[in-house]
Amino acid sequence: MRQLRFVALAEDGAAIILADDRGGQYRLAVDERLRAASRGDGARLGQIEIMMESSMRPAEIQARVRAGEAPEEIARAGSMPVERVLRFAGPVLQERALVVQRARATRCRPIGDGAAPLLAQVVDDQLIRQGIDPESATWDAGRRDNGTWRVTVRFSAGRQSGEAVWVYDPAGQQVRPNDDSARDLLAAMASSPAMGHADPRPLSVVRAAKQPPPPATAEPQTQPEQPLAGPPSPPAAAGAAGEEPARHVSIPSWDDIVFGVRGRKG
Numbered sequence: 001m002r003q004l005r006f007v008a009l010a011e012d013g014a015a016i017i018l019a020d021d022r023g024g025q026y027r028l029a030v031d032e033r034l035r036a037a038s039r040g041d042g043a044r045l046g047q048i049e050i051m052m053e054s055s056m057r058p059a060e061i062q063a064r065v066r067a068g069e070a071p072e073e074i075a076r077a078g079s080m081p082v083e084r085v086l087r088f089a090g091p092v093l094q095e096r097a098l099v100v101q102r103a104r105a106t107r108c109r110p111i112g113d114g115a116a117p118l119l120a121q122v123v124d125d126q127l128i129r130q131g132i133d134p135e136s137a138t139w140d141a142g143r144r145d146n147g148t149w150r151v152t153v154r155f156s157a158g159r160q161s162g163e164a165v166w167v168y169d170p171a172g173q174q175v176r177p178n179d180d181s182a183r184d185l186l187a188a189m190a191s192s193p194a195m196g197h198a199d200p201r202p203l204s205v206v207r208a209a210k211q212p213p214p215p216a217t218a219e220p221q222t223q224p225e226q227p228l229a230g231p232p233s234p235p236a237a238a239g240a241a242g243e244e245p246a247r248h249v250s251i252p253s254w255d256d257i258v259f260g261v262r263g264r265k266g
Contacts, residue, residue, distance in 0.1 A: 002020050002021070003020065003021065004018040004019065004020055004026060005018065005019055005020075006018060007019045007025065010027065013030075014029060014030055015027045015028055015029045015030055016028050016030060031079075032044075033045060056074070056077075056078040056080065058088040061074060061078075061085055061088045061089065062088055062089065062091075062092050065085075065088075065089045065092040065093065065096075066092050066095065066096070066142070066143045067142050067143055067144075068096070068140065068141065068142020068143070068150065069142075071085040071086055071089050071093075072085075074089075096140065096141045096142070097141075099141040099143075099149050099151070099168065099170075100139045100140065100141045100151060102168070102170070103119055103141065103149065103151045103166065103168035103175055104118070104119050104120040104123075104139070105118060105119075105120065106118065106119055106168060106173055106174065106175045107119075107173075107174065107175070108122060108166075108174070108175045108176065108177075108186060109174060109175070109176050117189055119151075119166060119168075119175045121189070122185055122186055122189045123137070123153055123164070123185060125189065126185045126188050126189065127155055129188075130157060131157065132155050132156070132157050136155065136156070137153050137154065137155040138153070138154045138155075139151065139152070139153050139154075140152050140154075141168070144167075147170075147171070148167050148168060148169045148170075149167070149168040149169075149170070150165060150166075150167060150168075150178065151165070151166045151167070151168045151175070152164070152165050152166075153166075162181055163181060164177070164179065164181035164182040164184075164185055165177075165178040165179045165181070165182055166178055166182050
């Protein structure tokens, strides 16, 4: 363990300046714990530790982690060691990673009349087009008050860096852009020639394949339709002797129905 020595009190009086044997200098904030420790007041020091730990309950720590805060930020806000935050943050950090995974596998809102691409396809393909390795991008998620999640992807190209923010709705199974960068990525996706392809490949943006038409099924066998009955045929001539002429049903004509005439007189 490196030994430090007192150098001076900071000009603002809120910290002391320390130095090591190599000439490095350090600034140490003067708080109630330091004052109690310098007096050798162990009872007061223990009381301060209890008060600081109880100032932020585990449920509050997890809620802040779930909202997207980093453990280091929470530790600074609660004036407590980051180890205490990590003690309760582990499961929630895993939950955030799972949300990112599910959001990347969720389709964005449809682009016009076209298919709705996966979020991973939108981002990864456009990063490749800009010469950025998708594996170098960092993803994170934070839960919003309305139950949806804010999904952020950060990327860099040389000295320039950028980020795009999306909103993931687990209930609706949909992702939509939440800032200009995300909208630009989606617009570039819509105009990409790769949208015409039908076989999705890793790290490329392609239109989802259309569902093929269902296979033709055999038509059920039905009895052939009988032709509609036509006008009555004239009586057939008598056949051979002893053979009875065929019987036909007499259908009244339009004159019979209107005038009551049974037939023309010969």
